[in-house]
Amino acid sequence: MNDMTPIKTTPKDWETDQEVRWCPGCGDYAILKAVQRTMPEIGGTPENTVFVSGIGCSSRFPYYMETYGFHTIHGRAPAVATGVKLANPDLDVWVISGDGDALSIGGNHTMHMLRRNLDCQFLLFNNEIYGLTKGQYSPTSREGTRSPSTPFGSVDHPTKPCAFALGAGARFVARAIDVSKQLVDVLKSAHAHKGTAFVEIFQNCIVYNADVFAGFTEKANRDHQLWLENGKPMLFAGDTKGIALDVASLSLKVVEVVDGNWEAAGVLVHDVTNRTVAHMLVEMPFGEFPMALGVLYDDPRPTFDSAVFEQNAAVTKGKLPNLQKLISTGQTWTVDA
């Protein structure tokens, strides 16, 4: 129906004329810029791109992308996106969600989208707080979070988005920081993955949860970032430390790397297709361990949409629709004139 040849675009081509309504200094601005920078690099076509979001600060995102966009209802973006993709698999579908939207009210849809492996990008802006409703604690808020609804501190255990995604069957799991320069590369990898590409983006809510990620995002704390690259050793803190396997306990451990000799220290080489290690990486407790960032896991398998279309093509092969015949079959009889 359309000419699908990608046209060369610039980040500017992906900006709408709408006034952006996030708080000044919000991490969402950086993510928006990164996505607008990513689109030309992946050869995206604005009219073949659809952004689907739920409800929350993050979910205003589609209004600011010069593409097709659907700002749906709280938690339901994955379900709407499933309908969009099944109705037109040629569309490049991006789901934009937040920690409350994707993991609380919409946790069920997130889980099923990941298990089915619909071909789309799923960006979860995690700020560990409900921003749009003025600061209540969220399912990713740490224990003890004081908020209007938990004035004495929250008592429930938070969920880890990437662990949730892996548990639900995700085949691509990545992490990035709103202002990190690597975000564009992570988004490009997510787009290159066929299937649901789950990206958790640590997003700083400057009004209700400022600096909650400072422990690894601050300049002074960069040593606590472990940027993973496929085929490269898991090194951090200026390559002075690494992640190794403690064989006795079958768990990860931090090891010191002396004189750059990471092999001697037993540092693991990152293999994006290793699901077992991915499970360990997303579960590493921060503090004792660094924050694992980048593409943690990437091992594609057939997507839901391709399976649906293959089956539909197979079962309809050679069958011609004939409604008159269809309604004329079954338990029939003829009454003569």
Place this chain on the structure above:
Amino acid sequence: MAIAARIDAPDNASPLQSSEAVVVRFAGDSGDGMQLTGGQFTLSSALAGNDFATFPDFPAEIRAPLGTLFGVSAFQINFGSSEIETAGDAPDVLVAMNPAALKTNVKDLKPGGLIIADSGEFTARNLAKAEYDANPLEDDSLGKWQLIQFNISQLTLDAVKPFGLGNKEALRCKNMWTLGLSLWMFDRDRQPIIDWLKDKFAKNPVLADANIAALNAGHAYGETAEIGQPGMVAIPQRHVSAAPVEPGLYRTITGADAVAYGLVAGCQLADVKMFFGGYPITPASSILHALSRLKEYGVMTFQAEDEIAAIASAIGASYAGQLGVTSSSGPGIALKTEAIGLAVMTELPLVIVNSQRGGPSTGLPTKTEQSDLYQAVYGRNGDTPLPVIAARSPSDAFDCAIEAVRIATQFMTPVILLTDGYIANAAEPWKVPDMSTYQPFPVTFLDHVPEGGFKPYGRDNKLARPWVKPGTPGLRHRIGGIEKQVDTGHINYSPENHQAMTDLRKNKVDGVADHIPDQDVCLGTTSGKLAMVGWGSTFGPIHQAVRRARAKGMDVSHIHLRHIWPMPKNLGELLKSYDTVIVPEMNTGQLKTVLRDQYLVDAKPLNKVSGQPFRIAEIEAAIEEALA
């Protein structure tokens, strides 16, 4: 099938009694196969040329404990040589496969009616489960009915002995023995049932043969007993002649199948593909089942993770350029409510089918009710109008589904189609329509920037906004649940704009009334003493009751609404032309309230909320009382 009643003159040469219409109810344990027996008896009635209506009535439990009162499953069929509109009030014949089936059903049997009971199941244990102190087959408690009892269980075991089945498997053939006897009683051909059994058990010929043997044995029993073998009870045989109907091709159809086919037909007429998002729920699942086999008709079916995802995915598909359809029953519709609001706000076409069941909450999942009218018309946050259509019978559901697709696509709006558990499950004969007689209503997708610029929320003369497929160059736009600015669709919270958009949404839906037929009077006159005004599956009993009353000379007419919202433009004037208006409904008076609100008419309620359809006699009594 609008043919006047006809009673065949009894043929003196024939030993058969001739009857105009007969009501038979098969009742047994939920594992006894009564729905299957009923379904095959229905087929045989159709092949005999009878008009008929059926009413399956089964428990919510898939396999309730054997022999219990709550585990009884029943199937009623009313068949006759004249027009049949309901499954019948009181059965003439009750087949009771165990004490519990007898106990729960015998009170409905006509005085003098016939009970056929399997005495082999009237054991002390089963009698206790059915809470009988004494065996009713042995005392005179069934005195006002005719009772025929024999040990169907033993007779079946004897008949299938040569096939070497286990006791449990052998007893499963009981329903075919019973069906065989029933076929003999009503002078029916066994061959179609034999063909069906061979087909059903094609992979297990022994079971096919055993079932056929049981069927034949039941039939032979009737025949032999008639001759007056010693120790056998003679069984009355009746012949019900073919109903005079318009010539043509007929088939049996359930409401669920009619909805599925109607949706397919509607999408063909609209020239659009269908996306069906569903989630299993009784009694609506059969629509999902039927559509999932029709992929070659451009139907995509998606069993979602929940009711919300079912409708949300359908909305996503509508946004992407297919017609989104979802279906459920009351509790599921409640879950979909927020998403219906999104479809109203984003002005996307969508069809929502509600096969109503008894409520509130989980309510009566397998019983019928029409108590979701308020939910359909009013049940959303905000001023959120949408068109509502109700089917009156299984076959009517076909045309109603087409109408729902027409309105949804022509007006860019969600539409609710109401059926109910009775319509969904019941079967009736349907004269197969000629699809070439339906007027197509093709949709137009906007695919270029129109003169004056593209306005995502611009309007045509029906106030519908343009439908644009994502992927179309030059027409990129964003939609969502936040209030839209007139024309541009941008976010806009201003007071004037919200007033304007609220008015637009209301006027658009109100305007549907300009594109639907005027309300007709389906029986009677356009003015007079009394109008019985109904909607949905109460059509049959209201129609028959009005017909009987008119035959007695009473001034009563029947009006039946298909368009619940907006209502036909002439309805207010029409209702005011009667002295009295009565609204029979299987709820506590929902349509009655809407009619009072819309037209200030003194509509009077006639309500029944027992999970069972109205009886003709109940409505007849109300007519007589009103005109007394």
